[in-house]
Amino acid sequence: MEFTPKFDQQGLIPAIVQDANTKQVLMLAYMNAESLKKTLETRQTWFWSRSRKELWNKGATSGNTQQVVEMFYDCDSDTLLVLVNPAGPACHTGKTTCFHNPLLEQDFIMERRNEN
């Protein structure tokens, strides 16, 4: 079956990265056509860094690369799910996952109050 990724207006598609063993969701990053191609070819995660505006081989500098085990696309072809074996923490803070901040209702209410 052929896959036509639906890139957004910036030519990007969001990619959810999940640990293939623990099933922990590690991070969300964005791929353009070239980083998707490199990910498929090298079986390591490649993204497009929106802040640095450059291709980004995850772990190239830190050593915390992510070996791709499986990839899926969703029912409307606009999101990727990448199952990986990570060589180290996903987050630049040194935590295993970028999703290490619990969100409580009060957090958001306080924030909205600050906006007023």
Added chain:
Amino acid sequence: MEFTPKFDQQGLIPAIVQDANTKQVLMLAYMNAESLKKTLETRQTWFWSRSRKELWNKGATSGNTQQVVEMFYDCDSDTLLVLVNPAGPACHTGKTTCFHNPLLEQDFIMERRNEN
């Protein structure tokens, strides 16, 4: 700790929905400020439908609601992770997860050939 969600230029933030028990990633959808507030208040998932341009209480029509168990935000506050107990399949196709299509290298290569 206060949370300042970084909404994108359309006022949206991507939300990864994961089954709290099986740890399967179910879907990715987008929240605006109002749907995030409603999600926190009702403990059910609410999104902004980019195609229908309206607030969307997941499962309101299908019955396949998602009860929120935990929520996290990531290290740069621009993505949410929502752990849920789903009342039924997440995907409109009736599959448990929207990510039911395996992506093989050949798929993408074929697609790129078609573009030429």
